[in-house]
Amino acid sequence: MNEKPTESxxxxxxxxxxDRPTEFCLQPDAGxxxxxxxxxxxxxxxKLRFQGTVAPVGDADWL
Structure with a gap:
């Protein structure tokens, strides 16, 4: 999990x-x-930040 969080x-x-979790961090601009x-x-x-991790669970689910 040392990858840079997604910016999209x-x-x-x-x-x-x-096969591994995906980190995300959303920080909206002023507008x-x-x-x-x-x-x-x-x-x-x-200020606003929504940060977390989406992880695969089993074959078809996400947590």
Whole structure:
């Protein structure tokens, strides 16, 4: 798991490695954070990060 997390906001399950976990880190830019803040009726959203790992489980499932 020393690989660099993916930078694309889209994780296509069909293109992920099936023999090891895939790390991701999504950090929206200022414009995207502003849109999210408006959608959530917030005054502002200064920081946002969604980070984790998608791991294969068995032959057809993901965790």
């Amino acid at each position: 906001p889209i994780l296509r399950i069909s293109s992920l490695e099936t 995207a954070r502003k849109s999210i803040a408006v959608e959530l009726d917030l005054l502002a959203l200064r």
